[in-house]
Amino acid sequence: MPSSPLDNIIHELGGPDAVAELTGRKGRLVRDEEGRTVYKRRNVDLGCSMERINLAEKQAFMDGRKLVAIISEAASSGISLQADRRVPNTRKRLHITLELPWSADQCIQQCGRTHRSNQIHGPEYQLFMTACGGERRFASTVAKRLQQLGAITKGDRRAADASDLSMFDVDTKWGKKAYDELIELLSNPLFSSTRPPPPYVRRALGLKANDELHARWKEYLDDAEEAVASVGINTDDKGSVKGFLNRLLGMCVKMQNKVFDHFMAILEEKVRVAKQNGEFDDGVVDIRGESVKVAANFPREMKKDPISGVPLLHFKLDVDRGLSFKRAMEMLDEKAKSNETGKLYPREGFYVSKRPLIGREKEGANGVKALAFLIQRPMSAFAVPSTYIHTYGIHRPNTGLGATDSFESFTEGITPRFSKLTPEAAKDKWEALYRDGLRMCSHGPNCKHGSRCTVGKRVQQQHLICGAVIPFWAVIKEHLEYQKKGGRDGSLQMVKVMRIVRVRCVGADGREQRLVGVEISDKGVAKLDAALNNQPAPQDVKPDVKPDLHQLGRGGASSSSSHGGGASSSDVKPDVRGLRVGAHVKVHGLATDAGKKLNGKSGKIERWDAAMQPSGRWIVRINGQQGTNALQAKNLGAL
Numbered sequence: 048m049p050s051s052p053l054d055n056i057i058h059e060l061g062g063p064d065a066v067a068e069l070t071g072r073k074g075r076l077v078r079d080e081e082g083r084t085v086y087k088r089r090n091v092d093l094g095c096s097m098e099r100i101n102l103a104e105k106q107a108f109m110d111g112r113k114l115v116a117i118i119s120e121a122a123s124s125g126i127s128l129q130a131d132r133r134v135p136n137t138r139k140r141l142h143i144t145l146e147l148p149w150s151a152d153q154c155i156q157q158c159g160r161t162h163r164s165n166q167i168h169g170p171e172y173q174l175f176m177t178a179c180g181g182e183r184r185f186a187s188t189v190a191k192r193l194q195q196l197g198a199i200t201k202g203d204r205r206a207a208d209a210s211d212l213s214m215f216d217v218d219t220k221w222g223k224k225a226y227d228e229l230i231e232l233l234s235n236p237l238f239s240s241t242r243p244p245p246p247y248v249r250r251a252l253g254l255k256a257n258d259e260l261h262a263r264w265k266e267y268l269d270d271a272e273e274a275v276a277s278v279g280i281n282t283d284d285k286g287s288v289k290g291f292l293n294r295l296l297g298m299c300v301k302m303q304n305k306v307f308d309h310f311m312a313i314l315e316e317k318v319r320v321a322k323q324n325g326e327f328d329d330g331v332v333d334i335r336g337e338s339v340k341v342a343a344n345f346p347r348e349m350k351k352d353p354i355s356g357v358p359l360l361h362f363k364l365d366v367d368r369g370l371s372f373k374r375a376m377e378m379l380d381e382k383a384k385s386n387e388t389g390k391l392y393p394r395e396g397f398y399v400s401k402r403p404l405i406g407r408e409k410e411g412a413n414g415v416k417a418l419a420f421l422i423q424r425p426m427s428a429f430a431v432p433s434t435y436i437h438t439y440g441i442h443r444p445n446t447g448l449g450a451t452d453s454f455e456s457f458t459e460g461i462t463p464r465f466s467k468l469t470p471e472a473a474k475d476k477w478e479a480l481y482r483d484g485l486r487m488c489s490h491g492p493n494c495k496h497g498s499r500c501t502v503g504k505r506v507q508q509q510h511l512i513c514g515a516v517i518p519f520w521a522v523i524k525e526h527l528e529y530q531k532k533g534g535r536d537g538s539l540q541m542v543k544v545m546r547i548v549r550v551r552c553v554g555a556d557g558r559e560q561r562l563v564g565v566e567i568s569d570k571g572v573a574k575l576d577a578a579l580n581n582q583p584a585p586q587d588v589k590p591d592v593k594p595d596l597h598q599l600g601r602g603g604a605s606s607s608s609s610h611g612g613g614a615s616s617s618d619v620k621p622d623v624r625g626l627r628v629g630a631h632v633k634v635h636g637l638a639t640d641a642g643k644k645l646n647g648k649s650g651k652i653e654r655w656d657a658a659m660q661p662s663g664r665w666i667v668r669i670n671g672q673q674g675t676n677a678l679q680a681k682n683l684g685a686l
């Protein structure tokens with residue numbers, strides 16, 4: 048009989064003297080002095096009763112007598128193994144999950160075994176999974192929960208180069224879109240095969256763009272359709288991503304991986320396009336920079352929330368993206384140490400461009416050339432190593448970390464663009480570009496746009512609004528959420544641009560501070576200033592809930608207009624038809640059944656709600672009726 052994996056693991060880790068076992072087992076197979084495998088009851092060596100054995104093992108671990116603990120689901124409830132400051136063993140815990148539980152909640156609970164209050168440091172988790180497509184389902188749900196719990200956020204410094212958990216997350220609205228597209232394709236292989244697969248799908252499926260492409264693509268589609276049907280995925284009624292991943296487990300491993308890779312390729316493309324269009328919600332994003340300072344005379348108060356007295360603050364930040372040569376070397380050294388080989392991978396390191404920078408061709412003998420260093424990005428957790436194309440973070444002296452790209456497209460392109468450089472050869476040139484970045488744009492001292500040009504300048508201004516964001520949310524959202532952007536086809540579209548960011552920066556007093564707020568462009572600042580000064584009062588986030596809040600809100604309106612300097616009620620939403628706060632009005636022209644009852648009735652305008660669509664509404668109290676109605680200007684006549 049083969050020995051149990053658990054016994055093998057214990058043996059490999061040094062036997063029962065080194066390993067605390069917290070399971071429901073009564074005994075185990077151990078090797079005696081002569082190397083024979085013998086059965087031993089677990090309580091014999093510990094000298095305690097069977098009931099207390101897990102507690103004794105836990106104590107041995109917490110005392111530091113045993114440095115490895117193996118804990119099973121059966122024994123895990125109520126046992127804590129964190130690096131508690133009250134016990135001798137305060138080493139940092141490395142928590143390895145050998146088998147992902149079926150539910151994220153369960154996983155969170157397991158993770159909680161080593162992550163509790165009063166600990167000196169948090170544990171490091173390693174979640175193991177097989178490379179089978181279906182098993183990623185669990186990783187996906189687990190990642191989602193961990194993220195909700197704030198275990199990690201996008202752009203978190205610690206997470207930036209480690210495996211970013213968000214790449215496990217496929218059960219999202221983009222996942223659903225990708226899944227729908229996949230099922231659409233597979234539901235009619237005959238038709239689908241008439242259109243060649245896009246490059247990202249070809250790459251994922253390992254299809255080469257040659258004479259055989261059509262045949263191979265059709266073959267895959269046929270096989271995949273059959274596999275999908277065989278596990279009961281209904282191509283007519285598109286279900287959820289979760290259901291799909293669950294069913295995927297039923298396919299043979301090879302097909303499972305192919306279909307999953309296909310799905311991931313579509314998903315990644317969808318996310319890429321969404322990011323480009325500003326539709327992708329990144330969650331809270333960190334502003335990155337080597338140094339971030341609050342500009343002089345900031346923060347500035349934009350407006351005060353009349354209810355709480357908390358100001359809405361505008362921060363201007365000077366974000367220096369530049370990387371000194373010293374910093375570049377530090378980053379490369381750090382990377383070398385973290386590599387398995389202990390040194391940089393062959394393609395990592397400094398590069399110089401073959402052509403000079405545009406605008407700087409005439410400086411010196413050969414012009415000023417661009418420099419960069421590359422650091423290989425961690426492989427995606429879903430990657431198949433043999434076919435994986437590595438990507439590299441491209442760092443520049445003036446702008447820091449820029450795009451991530453494959454090595455081929457970085458160095459080659461149409462004409463060879465970059466060649467490798469030793470650190471010694473890079474040093475002086477790097478430092479010169481680093482210094483230049485402070486004073487001039489990438490186009491050099493003679494840029495035809497003059498000092499206005501900001502391309503490639505090290506320090507960039509970013510604006511943030513913080514403080515009483517919630518009370519002013521309606522106004523902020525109305526003016527900043529969308530921005531007109533020209534599409535490739537020359538059309539104008541409204542694109543979602545608002546982002547919540549956080550940043551660690553140095554204030555005017557030299558002290559470090561952390562800010563969380565809404566990112567805003569300099570045009571946005573002007574727009575918001577204008578809007579705030581033309582609005583009556585900031586609207587409550589939930590209007591019409593508490594009448595007494597409205598009362599307070601109106602009080603704020605009058606105080607802020609007097610603050611504006613001699614402003615009268617005319618700075619309340621100007622309207623040629625005499626519509627203003629306090630005006631008596633008559634309702635007309637409403638077409639809905641509920642609305643028709645109001646036609647002909649009169650009432651008084653209470654306030655203007657800019658957040659209501661389309662383009663704001665008047666909140667009117669109709670005489671003799673409970674509550675208020677939100678009405679458009681076209682349905683109101685001043686009396």
Ligand SMILES: [Zn+2]
Pocket residue numbers: 488489490491494495496497500501502
């Ligand atoms: Zn320029």
